[in-house]
Amino acid sequence: MKLVFSLLLLLTFIINSFGQTLKFQYYQSLIFIPVKVNNYDLLFLLNTGANASVIDKDVAARLRIVATSKQDSVTGTAGKERVQIVTLALFKLGNSTLKNIVITSRTLRNFIALNGKKVDGILGTDLLKLFAITIDFKGQKIVFQNTGIPAGRKKTILFEMPEGIPKISVKLNDTFQTFLHYNSGVSMEFDKSVYINLSPTQWNSLHIKGNDISEHKNLWGQGVGGNVLLKTVKLNSVVLSNQQRVPFVYAVLQPSEGYFESKKSIGFFSNNLLEKYGRVSVDFINKQIVLPFSSN
Numbered sequence: 001m002k003l004v005f006s007l008l009l010l011l012t013f014i015i016n017s018f019g020q021t022l023k024f025q026y027y028q029s030l031i032f033i034p035v036k037v038n039n040y041d042l043l044f045l046l047n048t049g050a051n052a053s054v055i056d057k058d059v060a061a062r063l064r065i066v067a068t069s070k071q072d073s074v075t076g077t078a079g080k081e082r083v084q085i086v087t088l089a090l091f092k093l094g095n096s097t098l099k100n101i102v103i104t105s106r107t108l109r110n111f112i113a114l115n116g117k118k119v120d121g122i123l124g125t126d127l128l129k130l131f132a133i134t135i136d137f138k139g140q141k142i143v144f145q146n147t148g149i150p151a152g153r154k155k156t157i158l159f160e161m162p163e164g165i166p167k168i169s170v171k172l173n174d175t176f177q178t179f180l181h182y183n184s185g186v187s188m189e190f191d192k193s194v195y196i197n198l199s200p201t202q203w204n205s206l207h208i209k210g211n212d213i214s215e216h217k218n219l220w221g222q223g224v225g226g227n228v229l230l231k232t233v234k235l236n237s238v239v240l241s242n243q244q245r246v247p248f249v250y251a252v253l254q255p256s257e258g259y260f261e262s263k264k265s266i267g268f269f270s271n272n273l274l275e276k277y278g279r280v281s282v283d284f285i286n287k288q289i290v291l292p293f294s295s296n
Contacts, residue, residue, distance in 0.1 A: 020094035020144045025114055026137065028187045029271040032114050033123065033142065036092035038063055042120035045111070046142075048282070049183030049268065050124035051164025053103040059120045060086055060105045067105055082106070091127075094144060098127065112187050122185070125164050125284070132283035137275040148286040157242050157289040166282070167266070168289070169241040170196075172251075176206045179266050182282070182289070186270035194276065196238065197230075197252040198267040199260050206251075230254065244291070246273065 024046070025032040031046040037055065040063055044053075055065070067084040083104040091098040103126070111119050134143040159166040159182065166182040180196060188195065198206070232250045239245050254260045254267065274280045274289075281290035 020096060022094050022142050022144070024140055024142050026140050027114050028112065028189055029275065030112065030114075030187050031135070031142065031184060031271065032119065033093075035121070035123070036090070037088055037121070038065070038090050039092075043114065043117060044121040044123045045119045045185060046128070047122045047124055047183070047185030048128065048166055049181060049185045050122055052126050053101075053124040054083070054108065054122040055086065055088070055103060055105050056108040056118070056120050057084070057105050058107070058109070065105070093123075093127075096131075096144060096146075101127070125161070125166075129161070129164075129284045132281060132285050134279065134281040135274070136279045137271070138278050146285075149281045149283045149288075149290055151288060151290050155242050155244060155291040157240050157244075157291065159287050159289060161284075161287065166284075166287075166289075171237075171239040172206055173236045174239070176202075178202055178205070181266060181268040182270075182274075183268040184271050186268070186272070188270065188272050191272065193248045193250055194238070194246055194269075194273045195232065195250050195252050196235075196267060196269045196273070197254055199254055199265040200256045201263050201265065202267055203251070203253050242291075 022033055032043055033046055035042050035044045037059075042055075042059065060067070065086050065088065067086050083106040086103060086105045088101050088103060089099065091101055103124075108119055108121070113119070131144045131146060132149045133145075134149070136142070157168050159168045161167065167179050168182065169177065170180050171177050186197075230252050232252050235249045235251050237245060238249045252267075259265055277291050279292060283290060
């Protein structure tokens, strides 16, 4: 999911945020973390593919959070959806406290459930950009800190955030240089293979170069606006910007719908890739992804 607007963080206080560790629940490549909104315990999805955080409309009503008169829209993989603007008096992430923050509100009842419990909200990059986070996929622990992470001799992937979403450079099949977003809000069953999603424009550019690419299988995807049928193809190679080659990669071909209607749209990778490294850091402060020395 990608939001087409950015929101103002009105008044922020961060308290004792260095090295704060939280347990998260991991399901279908999605990270669910506990938060507090106005001292109520809620469950939020960590989504680097959203540049504005969200609280479910029904949850906001239950907590008596009143929407402002302002509205906007989000553009996702399958269409657009209207959202309301709300102010949260208190938002706690572990022992980090944010006050009077402006986020969006919309219905999330169609989002994936965790053990039968619907997600209460989405933690987007408007808040994540305040931190460097380290994700231990095996131990299901995440560390939030308000200082950058020294990369040392570890492998790093630099990223940009021109629209509030991390974007890295990649080379496909050793012939096509392009960009991908990092979107941690993409759901997928565990698979030993890696999947990246390509926009129609990227797929056409790759296909024109005459690579021998055959169809693999079809998948169903869900996003803002509804469900989409996706086909996948096996890629010969994917090389990240730090020259690290990723094995066993399939490309998911996005149809020309929603966000991907634009010829300027680019595809993405998800936790399905990063989980293969076991423990990674996504440093929003220094704009880098830090990988371990070797994959797991």
